[in-house]
Amino acid sequence: MRSPLRRAALLAASSLALVATAACGSGEDAGADDGVRAVASTDVYGDVVAAIGGDRVEVTSVLDDPSADPHSFEANTRTQLAVSRADLVVANGGGYDDFMQTLVAADGSGAVVLDAVEVSGLDAEAEGFNEHVWYDLAAMDALAEEVVTALGEIDPAGAGDYEANGAQFRAGLQELIAAGEQARATTQGAGVAVTEPVPGHLLDALGAEDLTPAEFAEAVEEGGDVSPAVLQETLDLIGSGQVRALVYNDQTSGPETERLLEAARAAGVDVVPVTETLPEGQDYLSWMRGNLDAVVAALSA
Structure with a gap:
């Protein structure tokens, strides 16, 4: 619910909203001495990147506060700095986290940008479109595949690790998809x-x-x-x-x-x-x- 209370909580917490969710690794081929950096709009996407990136990637999630409303989020200088230093940016898209588009456009650093809605092939302009695509397991599988590819291109030395981690993560997704298909008989x-x-x-x-x-x-x-x-x-x-x-x-x-x-x-x-x-x-x-x-x-x- 987009209530005044949630908006107030967001503004009060915005200076603390930038939280690293994975440790920084070596990333020797990432084009930066201190490894690969990724920024995700929410901790959901941050966790996906962290699962694939492992200890070679430092992941920062812009929003991880339950009271934070992405529709009204106002980025601060710390957020902009994180995006400006990122090699990879992952966002939901579809109007959910438009602040990420604004940050990327203002930065112009050339980071690889993955939009979950675009990657999954969903149509954000379709009638009844639901922007909460992280509840779409097939969409997240498509996103995971793109994260593996992007990290491998950013950091070729770690490509094998990313592929192995990605395969494990996607296998978990496929198990969930299969469980849902099996349950459909009763639901x-x-x-x-x-x-x-x-x-x-x-x-x-x-x-x-x-x-x-x-x-x-x-x-x-x-x-x-x-x-x-x-x-x-x-x-x-x-x-x-x-x-x-x-x-x-x-x-x-x-x-x-x-x-x-x-x-x-x-x-x-x-x-x-x-x-x-x-x-x-x-x-x-x-x-x-x-x-x-x-x-x-x-x-x-």
């Missing part, structure tokens, strides 16, 4: 409601039917007001018996989402929390495995 057509469209790609892969009134999810995501009529329509949906689960963004809250959570619990509807950034102590693969298992369990009940 196909299952009704679901969401507080925001964050998990949309995962739900689509499982064949779930999102019955949430579009006006509700859009208003919550954009921090707008939910009209009483739309709120009541959504509450009625929760109590109607049409949905097996309410999947909600655990990193945002507000009166409307709290009403939905209360209604779901009262109606005996399973409640499944998801997040936009990595929970503490998890990597991308373990995080997505947990999300997949939780959603499948709820929709298969």
Whole structure:
């Protein structure tokens, strides 16, 4: 939810938002004495790069704070400096983290830039496009392949390491994709409601039917007001018996989402929390495995 509280939290934390998520390695062929540097828009993409880059790549994630809103993020000089020194920049794209485009355009350093939406072949202009593509496992597989290629070109001496790490990471993704395909037999057509469209790609892969009134999810995501009529329509949906689960963004809250959570619990509807950034102590693969298992369990009940 794009609330004033979240915006205030972001501004207060922006000076601390730049966090390294992997150690710097040797990177002898990277064109810099101190190794390969990568900058990712969020810690989700930072973790993907770190998994592939290993100790040869220093990864900086611009946003790793649950309260940070990429739509309203304002970069500071530290962020610009990190981008100016980067060999590789990874962003979500599709309008989610436009601040990265601004930083790259202002820098002009010639870093390799990977846009997850573009790499995956998704159409950001398509009606109903969901920008939260890190919940699309096939899109992340395509991105991982490009990260392997880019790092190998930046640092030829480490190409073998990147290929091995990338193969391991992508094997993990393929296991998750296969698990989702297998689960689809029990989740196909299952009704679901969401507080925001964050998990949309995962739900689509499982064949779930999102019955949430579009006006509700859009208003919550954009921090707008939910009209009483739309709120009541959504509450009625929760109590109607049409949905097996309410999947909600655990990193945002507000009166409307709290009403939905209360209604779901009262109606005996399973409640499944998801997040936009990595929970503490998890990597991308373990995080997505947990999300997949939780959603499948709820929709298969």
